[in-house]
Amino acid sequence: MQVAVMRHLVNLLDLAVDDVQEILNRSAELKREVKSGTRRPILAGRILGQLFEKPSLRTRVSFEAAMCQLGGSGIFLSAADAGLNGRESIADVARVVTSYCDVIVLRTFSHQLIEDFAKYGQCAIVNGLSDVSHPCQALADMLTMQEAFGTVAGKRLAYVGDGNNVAVSLAEACAMLGVSFVCGAPQGYQLPQEILDDLTRRYPKAELEQTDDPRAAVQGADVVYTDVWASMGQEAEKEKRAKVFADFQVNAELMKHAGKQARFLHCLPARRGLEVTDEVMEGPACLAFEQAENRMHLAKGLFVWQLT
Numbered sequence: 001m002q003v004a005v006m007r008h009l010v011n012l013l014d015l016a017v018d019d020v021q022e023i024l025n026r027s028a029e030l031k032r033e034v035k036s037g038t039r040r041p042i043l044a045g046r047i048l049g050q051l052f053e054k055p056s057l058r059t060r061v062s063f064e065a066a067m068c069q070l071g072g073s074g075i076f077l078s079a080a081d082a083g084l085n086g087r088e089s090i091a092d093v094a095r096v097v098t099s100y101c102d103v104i105v106l107r108t109f110s111h112q113l114i115e116d117f118a119k120y121g122q123c124a125i126v127n128g129l130s131d132v133s134h135p136c137q138a139l140a141d142m143l144t145m146q147e148a149f150g151t152v153a154g155k156r157l158a159y160v161g162d163g164n165n166v167a168v169s170l171a172e173a174c175a176m177l178g179v180s181f182v183c184g185a186p187q188g189y190q191l192p193q194e195i196l197d198d199l200t201r202r203y204p205k206a207e208l209e210q211t212d213d214p215r216a217a218v219q220g221a222d223v224v225y226t227d228v229w230a231s232m233g234q235e236a237e238k239e240k241r242a243k244v245f246a247d248f249q250v251n252a253e254l255m256k257h258a259g260k261q262a263r264f265l266h267c268l269p270a271r272r273g274l275e276v277t278d279e280v281m282e283g284p285a286c287l288a289f290e291q292a293e294n295r296m297h298l299a300k301g302l303f304v305w306q307l308t
Contacts, residue, residue, distance in 0.1 A: 006123065006124050006125075006306075007124055007305065007306040008118045008124060008125045008126070008306075009125070009126045009127055009135055009136070009302060009306075010114050010115060010118050010125060010127050011127070011132075011133060011135065012133065012135040012138060012139075012169055012172045012173060012176070013172055013176075013202065017176050017177070019305070020139070020142075020173070020176055020177065021177075022305060023139060023298070023301050023302050023305045024139065024142060024143055024146060024298075024301065025301075026300075026301035026304050026305055027139075027143050027294075027297045027298045027300060027301025027302070028143065028146065028147075028297075028301070029301075030297060030300045030301055030304070031294075031297040031300075034069060034297075039069050039070075039071075040070075040071075041070065041071025042070050042071065042304055042308065043067065043070040043071050043072040043102075043303060043304065043307055043308075044070075044071035044072065045071070045072065046067065046070070046071075046072035046073075046102040046103070046303075046307060047072060047073060047074070047075065047100065047101045047102050047103075048063060048064065048067040048072060048073070048074040048075070048101065048102070048103055048104075048105065048303075049074070049075045049076075049077065049097055049098075049100065049101035049103070049104045049105070050063060050064065050074065050075070050076045050077065050104070050105045050106075050107070050128070051077050051078075051079070051082045051084065051097070051104060051105070051106050051107075051108075052076070052077075052078060052079065052106070052107040052108075052128070053079040053084065053107065053108045053109055053110075053113075054107050054108070054109065054129065054232055056107055056128075056129075057268075057269070058268060058292055058295050059105075059107055059128050059129060059136075059295070060076065060107075061296075062292075062295035062296040062299050063105050063126075063128065063296075063299045064076070065296050065299075066296050066297075066299035066300040066303060067103075067299075067303060069296075069300060070300055070303060070304070072102070072303075075100075075101070077097075082097060084113070090113060090116045090117075090120070091116065091119075091120045094116060094117045094119075094120040094121045095120055095121065095122065097121075098117065098120075098121035098122040098123040098125075099122050099123075101123050102123050102124065102307055103123055103124040103125070103126060103303060103306060103307060104117060104121065104123060104124070104125050104126065105126040105128040106125070106126070106127065106128055106130075107128040107129045107130075108129070108130050108131075109130070109131055109233065110130065110131070111127075111130035111131060111132035111133070113130075114127050114130055124306040124307065126302065126306075129165070130165065131165055131233070132165055132168070133165050133168050133169045133172075134165045134166050134168075134169045134267070135169050135172075135173075136295065136298060136299065136302065137166060137169060137267050137295070138166070138169035138170050138172065138173040139173065139298050139302070140291060140294040140295045140297075140298040141170060141173065141225070141265060141267070141291060142173050142177060142179075143294045143297065143298050144265065144287055144290055144291040144294050145157070145179070145222075145223060145263075145265075147290070147294075148223075148263055148287060149222065152177050152178070152179050153177060153178035153179070154178060154179075154180075155179050155180070155222040155223065156179070156180040156181075156182070156220060156221045156222050156223070157170065157174055157179050157180070157181050157182070157221065157222065157223045157225060158182050158184060158217045158218045158221035158223065158224050158225065158258065159171075159181070159182070159183050159184065159185075159217075159225045159226070159227075160184040160185070160214050160217055160218065160224060160225070160226050160248050160250055160254070161184075161185060161226045161227050161228075161229060161245060161248055161275055162185060162189050162227065162228075162229055162230075162231070162241070162245070163183055163185050163189055163190045163191035163192075164227060164231055165231075166227045166267055167183055167185075167191055167227070168191065168195060170225065171183070171191060171195065171196065171199060171208060172199060174206070174208075175199040175200075175202070175203040175206035175208060176203060178205070178206075180207040180209075181206075181207065181208050181209070182208075182209040182210070182211065182217050182221070183209070183210045183211075183217070184210075184211050184212070184213065184214045184216070184217025184218065184248065185210070185212065185248070186212055186244050186245065186248065187212050188244075189244065189245075190210045190212070191210060193210075196208045196210070214247060214248045214254060215254065215257045218254060218255070218257050218258040218262070219257055219258070220258070220259060221258045221259070221262050222261060222262060222263065223262065223263050223264075223265055224250055224254070224255060224258050224262050224263075224264050224265070225264075225265040225266070226248075226250045226265075226266055226275045226276055227266065227267055227275065228269070228270075228271050228274070228275055229241040229242065229244075229245045229248075229271070229274060229275050230242075242274060245274075245275065248275070249274070249275060249276065249277065250264065250275060250276045250277070250280055251276070251277040251279065251280060252277070252279050252280060252283075255280060255283075255285060262285060263285050263286075263287050264276075264280055264281075264283070264285045264286045264287065264288065265287055265288060265291050266281070266286075266288040266291070267291070268288060268291075268292055270288070
C-alpha cells in the first residue's frame with residue numbers, strides 16, 4: 001500500500017523539530033512495549049530494502065530487526081547487486097527498486113545517491129549513512145540521552161574527535177532540540193564553520209562551539225562523545241591521524257574534567273586504545289551499548305512515522 005505523502009529522511013534538517021520529537025516519542029513508546037513483551041505487527045506486509053556501498057553491523061541488523069519486529073520483512077542488496085556500479089542509470093535503479101519496497105535505507109559514500117533515490121523513487125527513503133551525514137545515528141543518540149537524563153533540552157554534549165559526518169548530524173540534532181554542543185577537535189579537523197553558521201541562522205537559540213582544547217570541550221558536559229579518528233575511505237591517513245588526535249583520546253583523565261554526571265557515548269565500532277580506552281568503554285559512565293541497541297528502537301519509530 002502506497003503512503004499518501006512520502007516522508008523521507010535524507011537530511012535531518014529537512015524535518016521539523018516536531019517531526020524529530022514525534023519520531024523520538026514513538027521510538028521510546030515502541031521500546032517500552034518490546035521490553036514488556038509486546039511486539040505489535042504495525043507494519044505487517046511492509047517491505048524494507050537496504051542498499052549498501054559500505055559494510056555494516058549495526059546499521060544493517062538494526063534496520064532489518066526493526067522491520068521484522070514490526071511485522072514486516074527485509075531485503076538486502078550490495079552495491080553490485082543493485083547495479084550501483086554503473087550497470088544502469090541510478091534513476092532507473094531507483095524507480096525499479098522503490099517500486100518493490102515501502103522504504104529504502106541507503107548506506108553510501110555519495111550523499112547525492114541518496115538524494116537521487118528520493119528524487120526518482122516511489123517509496124520512503126532513509127539516509128542510513130553518507131559521507132555528509134548520519135541522521136539516524138544522531139536520533140538514536142538523542143533517544144539515549146533522553147533515557148539517561150529524562151530530557152535532552154538544556155543538556156551539554158561534548159564531541160571529541162574528527163569533525164566528520166557523525167559530528168555534523170549531532171550538531172544538527174543538538175541545535176534542533178536545545179542541547180548545547182561543543183566540538184573539540186584539532187585545527188584542520190573541526191566542523192566547517194559554515195555548517196555552524198547555518199545552524200545558528202536556522203535556530204537562533206542554538207549553543208554551538210568549537211575548540212582545539214579537549215579538556216575545555218568536556219568541561220561540565222553531560223555527555224562526552226567520540227568516534228573513530230579515521231573513517232571508511234580514510235585508511236591511508238590512519239597513522240597520520242593517530243598522531244594528530246593523540247591528545248584527544250577519551251580516557252579516565254579526560255572524563256574527570258567533564259565531571260561525575262557525565263556519560264560516555266560512541267557510535268561504534270570503537271578502536272580501543274586509540275580514540276577511547278578500555279577503562280572508559282567498560283566503565284559505569286559508558287552507554288555505548290545501550291546507544292547501539294537504540295539504533296533498532298529508533299528505526300522502529302522512524303518506520304512507523306514514515307509509513308503510518
